[in-house]
Amino acid sequence: MRRKCIYFVCVLSIISVMFTGCASQSQEKSVAKPTGTYLQMTDDAGRVVTLAKKPQRIVVLSTSFLDVLYGVGGKAVGRPSSKTPQTFPAAQDASEVGFIYNINNEQVLALQPDLVIGFQGINDKLVPILESSNIPVMMLKMKTYDDILAKVKLFGEIAGTQEQAQNLITTMQTKINAVTAKLPAQNKKVVILHATAKSVTVELENSITGNIASILKLKNIAAGSQPVAGDSEITPYSLEKLVEGDPDAILVVTMGNMAEIEKRMKTDLASNPAWSELRAVKTGQVFFLPAELFQLNPGIRYSESVEYLAKVIYPEVYGNVK
Numbered sequence: 001m002r003r004k005c006i007y008f009v010c011v012l013s014i015i016s017v018m019f020t021g022c023a024s025q026s027q028e029k030s031v032a033k034p035t036g037t038y039l040q041m042t043d044d045a046g047r048v049v050t051l052a053k054k055p056q057r058i059v060v061l062s063t064s065f066l067d068v069l070y071g072v073g074g075k076a077v078g079r080p081s082s083k084t085p086q087t088f089p090a091a092q093d094a095s096e097v098g099f100i101y102n103i104n105n106e107q108v109l110a111l112q113p114d115l116v117i118g119f120q121g122i123n124d125k126l127v128p129i130l131e132s133s134n135i136p137v138m139m140l141k142m143k144t145y146d147d148i149l150a151k152v153k154l155f156g157e158i159a160g161t162q163e164q165a166q167n168l169i170t171t172m173q174t175k176i177n178a179v180t181a182k183l184p185a186q187n188k189k190v191v192i193l194h195a196t197a198k199s200v201t202v203e204l205e206n207s208i209t210g211n212i213a214s215i216l217k218l219k220n221i222a223a224g225s226q227p228v229a230g231d232s233e234i235t236p237y238s239l240e241k242l243v244e245g246d247p248d249a250i251l252v253v254t255m256g257n258m259a260e261i262e263k264r265m266k267t268d269l270a271s272n273p274a275w276s277e278l279r280a281v282k283t284g285q286v287f288f289l290p291a292e293l294f295q296l297n298p299g300i301r302y303s304e305s306v307e308y309l310a311k312v313i314y315p316e317v318y319g320n321v322k
Contacts, residue, residue, distance in 0.1 A: 036052070037050055037051065037052060038051045038052060038053045038054050039051040039157055039158065041138070041154065041157075043120070043138045043139045043140055044120040044139060044140050044141045045120050045124065045127075045139040047127075047139065049136055049137070049138050050136070051114075051115065051136055051158075053114075054158075054160055055113075055114045055115035055136075055158060056114060057077045057111065057112060057113045057114050057115070058074065058075070058076045058077065058078075058113060058114070058115045058116075058117065058158075059076060059077060059078030059079075059097060059108055059111055059113040059115070059116045059117070060076045060078065060079055060080070060094075060116075060117045061080050061097070061100055061103055061108075061116065061117065061118040061119060061122075061123050061126075062080060062100055062117070062118070062119040062122075062123075063079075063080055063082050063084070063100070063296070064119075064142055064296070064297040064298075064299040065117050065119070065140065065142070065151070065155075065299075066079050066080070066086075066088075066091055066094075067087045067088065067091075067299045067300050067301070068142075068148075068151050068152055068155045068299055068300055069117075069155050069158075069159065070087070070088035070090060070091050071087075071088070071152070071155075071168055071299075071300040072152060072155045072156045072159055072161045072164050072165040072168060073159060073161040073164045074155060074158065074159030074161065075090070075094075075159075076091065076094045077094055077095065077111050077113065078094055078095050078096075078097045078107070078108060078111045078113065079091055079094040079095070079096060079097070080096070080097065080098065080099060080100045080103070081096045081097075081098055081099045082099070084292055084296075087300075087301070095107070095111060097111070100119060100122060100123070101122060103118075103123060103126060105126065105129055108126070108130075109129075109130075109133060109135075113135055114135070114136065115135075115136050115137070115138070115158070116130055116135055116136070116137040116138070117137075117138050117140060118137060118138070118139050118140070119139070119140065119141065119142075120139040120140055120141040121141060123139065124139055127139065140154075142297055142299065143206070143207075143208060143211065143297065144206070144211045145176075145211060145212075145215060145302055148172075148297075148299060148300065148302055149169055149172070149173075152165050152168055152169050152172075152300065153165055153166075153169065156168075168300065172300065172302060172303050175303035175306075175307070176215065176302070176303050176306050179216075179303075179306050179307050179310050179318070180215065180216070180217075180306075182317055182318070183216060183217055183310075183314075183317075184314060184317060187217050187218060187219055188218055188219070188247075188248040188249060188313055189218070189219045189221050189245065189246075189247040189248050189249075190213055190218045190219070190220060190221070190247050190248065190249045190250070190251055190313070191220070191221050191222060191242060191245060191247045191249075191250055191251070191280075192207065192209050192210060192213065192220065192222070192251045192252075192253060193237070193250060193251065193252045193253070194207075194234055194253050194255070195252055195253070195254050195255070195261045195264070195265060196254070196255045196256050196261065197256045197257060197260040197261055197264060198264075199237075200237045200264075200265065200268065200269070201228065201234040201235065201236060201237050202222045202225070202234060202235050202236070202237050202238075203220075203222070203233060203234055203253065204220070204222055204223065204225060204227060204232070204233055204234060204235055205220050205222075205223045206232060206233055207233040207234070208294060208295070208297055208298070208305075209251060209253050209289065209294045209309075210233070212294070212302075212305050212306055212309055213251075213309065215306055216306065216309060216310055216313065218313065221241075221242075221245030221247050222235055222241075222245075225241075239269070239272060239274055239275065242278065243274050243277070243278065246278060246279050246280075247278075247279070247280050248279060248280060248283075248285060248313075249280050249285040249286075249287065249312070249313055250278070250280045250281070250285065250286045250287070251287055251289055251309075251312075252265070252286065252287065252288045252289065253289050253291070253294045253295050254288060254289075254291060254295065255291065255295055258288070262288070287312050289308075289309070289312070290308070293305040293308055294309075308321060
């Protein structure tokens with residue numbers, strides 16, 4: 001009996017050490033917040049950003065981030081210009097500072113922001129200008145579903161609305177789980193064509209649509225292909241590889257004028273006899289996806305993108321797209 005007690009105590013001690021070690025590792029990954037600081041974080045450009053107090057005048061340079069900020073109950077004084085309607089009508093009250101690829105520095109500075117949130121890889125050139133004016137700036141990126149969940153959490157911390165942010169995360173996860181719970185056992189093969197008026201490429205699994213497809217357990221026939229130089233999300237289009245993969249569905253993500261793109265595809269792709277022999281073409285499973293949900297980052301509308309694609313691929317399970 002005494003041996004059993006000793007053995008039990010030893011097991012408890014080992015478990016305790018294991019959990020202590022795990023907790024220590026988790027704490028080491030976070031940035032220690034200095035005393036008297038509202039928030040300190042490392043942005044996606046690897047820069048440590050410190051906010052001495054809760055920001056009251058936030059300028060957001062990306063529509064996707066603007067939706068996240070308002071989605072968690074925050075507010076901006078400056079926003080990017082956009083040709084698409086605002087998800088949150090209240091965001092219309094914020095002053096425009098130019099389109100995301102052409103931000104007006106003077107308009108941003110005139111708003112006297114105490115925080116600027118830009119898109120990493122697009123707005124990086126603004127960092128020196130803002131820092132020289134002692135304006136905190138975060139360079140963030142958001143592509144995958146995990147990225148979006150992380151940004152919702154971060155924006156809740158910025159706005160001081162952590163509970164609302166968690167509620168938003170829970171709602172998004174619940175909606176996506178409801179879709180994936182009904183997925184058929186047999187997975188389908190797809191190819192994702194990225195079409196512009198000038199070219200056609202193939203999206204890999206780490207693109208926005210590629211990530212959405214992976215949530216639905218769709219097999220991207222281009223997975224593992226060599227990406228083009230300077231863009232890790234796409235690979236060159238090859239009709240030979242497309243014929244070899246023979247997908248169940250062809251998904252087309254467009255950038256630009258839809259009429260021009262369809263005309264180009266009919267000229268360059270559909271005119272080739274091999275194209276008409278593809279299973280997806282024969283069965284009418286070629287779909288043009290809406291840019292606001294698949295070309296642009298859907299952000300907090302991610303569950304809409306997942307549900308939309310589920311209806312496209314499995315209408316017999318989810319119903320038809322309206």
